[in-house]
Amino acid sequence: MGSAFSSGNNVAVVLTREESRTETDSDGKSRTVTDYYRGEKTFFHVTAEMCAWRNKELVQPGQYQFPFCVVLPPNAPPSFAIPYGPNPFGAYVEYTASVVCRRPGIFKSNLKHVEALTVLCPPPAPTPGLQPSATEEMEVKRGCCCCFCCSQGGVTLQVSIERDMYLPGEQVLVMVQVTNSSKVAFKRGEVFLQRRLTVSANGGIRRQLDDCLGTVHFEGLSPGATLSGEKALQLRLPIALEAAARPTCVMSLFQHIYQVGVRMKAGACTSDPTLLLTCGIFARLPATAIGGFTPPSADFWKPTVIGQVVNAVEPAAAIGK
Secondary structure (H helix, E strand, O other), rough: OEEEEEEEEEEEEEEEEEEEEEEEEEOOOEEEEEEEEEEEEEEEEEEEEEEEOOOOOOOOOOOEEOOOOOOOOOOOOOOOOEEEEEEEEEEEEEEEEEEEEEOOOOOOOOOOOEHHHHHHHHOOOOOOOOOEEEEEEEEEEEEEOOOEEEEEEEEEEEEEOOOOOOOOEEEEEEEEEEEOOOOOEEEEEEEEEEEEEEOOOOOOOOOEEEEEEEEEEEEOOOOEEEEHHOOOEEEEOOOHHHHHHHOOOOOOOOEEEEEEEEEOOOOOOOOEEEOOOOOOOOEOOOOOOOOOOOOOOHHHOOOOOOOOOOEEOOOOOOOOO
16 A cells, blocks of 8 residues: 655646537537637646555554645746636636555555645736837728728827836836828827737647726827927836736646736728737735645544655656747
8 A cells, every 4th residue: 555646737728719519419410619729738746655554554543744846947937717608708827736555456446635725926027127018110000891991091009118027906008199191181099008918729720819907098189299208108017916826827728917008099991000018917826825624633543653754756857839
């Protein structure tokens, strides 16, 4: 009889294909079937034997403790989840710890317990002196029939933020400059914060999901007008606290990022020039709380500690995401 500890985590992506197909069963009835694609990668796993009872040694009734230590690789990502169901697809990073007690005998099944672990990573410090920015000149088009094909000139958008890393509950100071060289009068502009989830199944199919977390509006711009220099706008964009549960996370199967954007809107039948700038949002580390089940004081509940602490992984090990 023996026991073994296993620790690992995996990242999985589930998405539905937009096309559906029709199948006909043996009774001649047809039905619509939607294909599901799944991408999964196990990037960290370790197993260690905790204890072994040899030569048919009798294990006395009671409670036993097997101390162990697992050192995660330095580049291990935090726990992450966007559920599938409310969204057209989902992604997660999940850590689990399991213990198996192997019992001898053909008709005796092994005992197994699996426990989910939550892994938090300290937020990185902002890069000193870095103020991310993006500038792009875009063509404004007016629609005719079924497409935007009539050029109305160009508009230049510039957006910058004060630093590259933020925490939930903070505000992003956004600097916006716009030069309208087109014939279009923009009714209003907006600065927004969105999160973008891009997933890829094992088959290479990619899907993208955008979710707006907040918007700040500003006045429009007439043809030939500009918001630059002293007229440049400085707007504060709050970061929702819900971002703490889903920090920036970039993996091989999915990418979850946050973007600050500026968009000019002219109304129906006219394209909306939009410029996006990526920023990092990470979770705050909560205060560590240690607690658990307190057994009764009866002697048979007092656990027997078996062996020394087992180190289940090399501290210097690294993982491939």
